[in-house]
Amino acid sequence: MENQYNFAFFDEGSKREIRRATLKAIAIPGYQVPFASREMPIARGWGTGGLQLTLSLVTKKDIIKVIDQGTDESVNAVSIKSLVRKTTGIKDTVDTSKASLIQSRHRIPEEELKKGQILVLQVPMPEPLRFVESSEYKTKRLHADGEYSGAWLVLFEKIVKFGMVTGGAAHPVFVHNRYVMTPSPIPKYDNSKLNESEALILLGAGREKKIYAVPPYTKVVSLAFEDYPFELEDQTGLKCNLCGAANVFLDEIKTEETDEVYYQCNDSSDCLKRLNKGGKS
Amino acid sequence: MIDLIHDVAYSYRKLVKANSYPGDIYSLTKSIKNNKLILPFYEATIIMVYMLLDAEVSYFVAGDVEGKASDLIARLTYAKSVSVSEADFIFVLASASNSEKDEALMEAKIGTLINPHLSATVICEVESVSQGEANLSSGPGIKGHKIIYMDYFDRWIDIRSKKNDEYPLGIEMYFLDKSSDLMALPRTTTVRGSE
Numbered sequence: 001m002e003n004q005y006n007f008a009f010f011d012e013g014s015k016r017e018i019r020r021a022t023l024k025a026i027a028i029p030g031y032q033v034p035f036a037s038r039e040m041p042i043a044r045g046w047g048t049g050g051l052q053l054t055l056s057l058v059t060k061k062d063i064i065k066v067i068d069q070g071t072d073e074s075v076n077a078v079s080i081k082s083l084v085r086k087t088t089g090i091k092d093t094v095d096t097s098k099a100s101l102i103q104s105r106h107r108i109p110e111e112e113l114k115k116g117q118i119l120v121l122q123v124p125m126p127e128p129l130r131f132v133e134s135s136e137y138k139t140k141r142l143h144a145d146g147e148y149s150g151a152w153l154v155l156f157e158k159i160v161k162f163g164m165v166t167g168g169a170a171h172p173v174f175v176h177n178r179y180v181m182t183p184s185p186i187p188k189y190d191n192s193k194l195n196e197s198e199a200l201i202l203l204g205a206g207r208e209k210k211i212y213a214v215p216p217y218t219k220v221v222s223l224a225f226e227d228y229p230f231e232l233e234d235q236t237g238l239k240c241n242l243c244g245a246a247n248v249f250l251d252e253i254k255t256e257e258t259d260e261v262y263y264q265c266n267d268s269s270d271c272l273k274r275l276n277k278g279g280k281s
Numbered sequence: 282m283i284d285l286i287h288d289v290a291y292s293y294r295k296l297v298k299a300n301s302y303p304g305d306i307y308s309l310t311k312s313i314k315n316n317k318l319i320l321p322f323y324e325a326t327i328i329m330v331y332m333l334l335d336a337e338v339s340y341f342v343a344g345d346v347e348g349k350a351s352d353l354i355a356r357l358t359y360a361k362s363v364s365v366s367e368a369d370f371i372f373v374l375a376s377a378s379n380s381e382k383d384e385a386l387m388e389a390k391i392g393t394l395i396n397p398h399l400s401a402t403v404i405c406e407v408e409s410v411s412q413g414e415a416n417l418s419s420g421p422g423i424k425g426h427k428i429i430y431m432d433y434f435d436r437w438i439d440i441r442s443k444k445n446d447e448y449p450l451g452i453e454m455y456f457l458d459k460s461s462d463l464m465a466l467p468r469t470t471t472v473r474g475s476e
Binding site for chain 1: 285286287289290291293294296297298300301302332333334335337338393394395396397398400402421422423424448449453467468469
């Protein structure tokens, strides 16, 4: 461990402020608690919200996993993992089941999270009503009144324009029958994992200075109309080119030379685990 | 001395778990074993003080004999001592009389609809968080229902449910006992009274 910094980078005052906001966020599921987002050694918009949550949570006993769009080895994930490791001395892992703390950009791991684990999601735009209302004060009032016509209108306009609810990520959800929440830009495929999750899910938006949470065993429902029900990405008949898995979230990959399209597990560690267990299923 | 970085971090994780799984009991014993201060309250309370309070927040102490607890908290954290209705953190000490306990809960601020997080957190010292009257609880963090046990809590149930009546307004309650066990009840937890 390199000791030029305080344990987990932050001074204790900063951690205390983030911790207070986090506790209120857990107590009010889906409500965005404002906090004094700190300057970080990575640029805002690159996961500073999630990183601040992680650094306020981490202890010497933790094992951390960091993923970016499903992979443990992208630049963002490696950089964040490296910062946490260097300022805490803790171990990291790619195995979801072995991690006590998981920071993720835009995916919930395929492997089911267990009681006691904490998933930290990085959020670029936490406000589900921002597309219809630019004023922060007004969106706070709309949340206060439970006035979510704007969120429904966004979905309705998509149906009018395209005949379906388009948009692959950040589909808004209704949390504990009270707050409409952006589940960070996770694919619609992951929305159901928020509902009655065994693990605590924390969401941090560093640039927008907001922390919010989905506690374990909390009802989370994706917004949908009776005649236009919530639909997942259609991956019928597709399977992973490497491990052969079919019922997982897949990336579409196109080979430029041949224009050949193939699919691969988005969650790389889950795919690797399956391969190590016995190759293609 | 309590390690203000690591002991506090371990305790915070216990508190996060306690809030995430209301009714579950977590021990703070390891985090306070190095405490050398002579305290006018439970040892587990000091770790909450270190963890949550600083000059940015305010507090009130109910049942504070001769103001010793309040003085110590102010000296350790620089937090502001204010009236119960303004306090961000309310400490209800074991030495508080029944009327002081009731008043602390009744006067606690519940936030506003625009800012429901600007509400009080009530930290209560109780005899035990694992023995006493049985109460049925449910809500986020609880799979189905859970029985929680606590003495005196039956007295608070009505006041607490009135404070939390207009969700998202409400208060959080953390319970600490003599054995340094911790249990939390966020505002979303419904407690239905004695079974």
